[in-house]
Amino acid sequence: MHLDHxxxxxxxxxADARRADGxxxxxxxxxxxxxxxxxxxxxxxxxxxxxxxxxxxxxTNDIYTREDAEFLLKEAVLxxxxxxxxxxxxxxxxxxxxxxxxxxxxxEDLEDEVGPLDLVLVESGGDNLTATFxxxxxxxxxxxxxxxxxxxxxxxxxxxVTTADLLVVNKTDLAxxxxxxxxRMAADAAAQRGALPVVLQSLRSERGVADVADWVRAxxxxxxx
Numbered sequence: 517m518h519l520d521h522x523x524x525x526x527x528x529x530x531a532d533a534r535r536a537d538g539x540x541x542x543x544x545x546x547x548x549x550x551x552x553x554x555x556x557x558x559x560x561x562x563x564x565x566x567x568x569x570x571x572x573x574x575x576t577n578d579i580y581t582r583e584d585a586e587f588l589l590k591e592a593v594l595x596x597x598x599x600x601x602x603x604x605x606x607x608x609x610x611x612x613x614x615x616x617x618x619x620x621x622x623x624e625d626l627e628d629e630v631g632p633l634d635l636v637l638v639e640s641g642g643d644n645l646t647a648t649f650x651x652x653x654x655x656x657x658x659x660x661x662x663x664x665x666x667x668x669x670x671x672x673x674x675x676x677v678t679t680a681d682l683l684v685v686n687k688t689d690l691a692x693x694x695x696x697x698x699x700r701m702a703a704d705a706a707a708q709r710g711a712l713p714v715v716l717q718s719l720r721s722e723r724g725v726a727d728v729a730d731w732v733r734a735x736x737x738x739x740x741x
Contacts, residue, residue: 535627539632540739540740541627541633542572542573542623542627542631542632542633542634542635542636543634543635543636543655543656543735543736543739543740544623544635544636544638544653544654544655544656545635545636545637545638545654545655545656545657545658545732545735546612546637546638546639546640546649546653546654546656546657546658547559547637547638547639547640547657547658547659547660548608548612548639548640548643548647548648548649548657548658548659548660548676548680549640549642549643549647549659549660549661549676549684550642550643550644550645550661550662550665551642551643552642552662552664552665553642553660553661553662553665553686553687554660554662554686554687554719555584555639555640555642555660556576556584556587556588556639557719558658558660558684558686558717558719558725558728559574559576559584559588559593559637559639560587560588560591560593561719561724561725561728561729562637562725562728562729562732563588563593563594563637564593564725565724565725565726565729566635566729566732566733567593567594569733570634570635570736571631571632571633571634571635572594572598572633572634572635572636572637573594573598573599573600573626573627573630573633573635573636573637574588574593574594574598574599574600574636574637574638574639575600575601575602575619575622575623575626575636575637575638575639576588576599576600576601576602576639577601577602577604577608577611577612577619577638577639577640577641578601578602578603578604578641579603579604579605579606579607579608579641581603582601582603584601584639584641585599585600585601586601595630597629597630598626598630600622600625600626602618602619602622604618604641607643608640608641608642608643608647609640609643609646609647609648611640611641612638612640612647612648612649612650612653612654613647613648613649613650613653614650616650616652616653619638619653620652620653623636623638623653634736634740635732635736638653638654643676644674644676645669645672645673645674645675645676645677646674646675646676647659647675647676648675648676648679648680655735655739656681656682656735657679657680657681657682658680658681658682658683658684658728659676659677659680659682659683659684660684660686661677661683661684661685661686662685662686662687662690663685663686663687663688663690663691663694663696663698663701664687664690664694664696666696667691667695667696667697667698667700667701667704668704669701670683670685670701670702670704670705670708671704671707671708673708677705677708677709678708678709679712680712681712681713681735682712682713682714682715682728682731683705683709683712683713683714683715684714684715684717684728685698685701685702685705685714685715685716685717686717686718686719687717687718687719688716688717688718688721689718689720689721698716701716702714702716713731715727715728715731
């Protein structure tokens with residue numbers, strides 16, 4: 517694990533950090549990554565870790581379905597009114613980077629209906645290594661990859677890997693079974709990202725999502741300070 521809570525904080529925030537009434541809006545954190553990397557499972561684990569500490573909500577993105585939102589509802593990670601689904605109808609990156617209007621509307625509706633909120637997690641649909649969020653939509657980005665996708669992914673880079681505020685290498689418990697070298701992945705990620713933090717994570721381990729939750733707490737502390 518390479519984790520630095522002081523880097524990647526919400527210093528470069530979205531265009532409008534306050535609501536119409538002048539109150540500070542919720543911190544928005546985006547989660548992106550390839551299909552099957554564990555984004556939704558990470559969102560669910562974060563909700564369980566933080567729901568008793570903070571007021572939070574989730575916006576999910578799928579191309580034609582509400583499957584990710586339905587998973588979160590089935591797992592009862594938050595009350596149903598705190599989970600909203602966006603059906604993008606196109607490549608996932610379109611709705612998080614190019615035309616963010618549907619996601620912005622979903623975030624603002626959640627704040628109006630169940631707010632005040634401290635945190636909104638915006639989960640992208642599964643996309644490739646180029647997926648990034650518009651700074652008009654989120655204040656910080658987490659990019660999730662997994663060891664089953666190959667231990668060369670960090671070396672290949674791409675905007676998601678190299679520029680996200682936090683990179684999560686997920687499903688580390690599978691490394692022995694798929695032939696991935698975790699040491700190599702960590703070293704390649706550090707080489708690509710410099711001082712930007714990296715977390716190696718297995719949601720099946722005792723620590724689970726703890727390191728990512730601590731990073732989110734640090735972003736919240738900076739946002740509300």
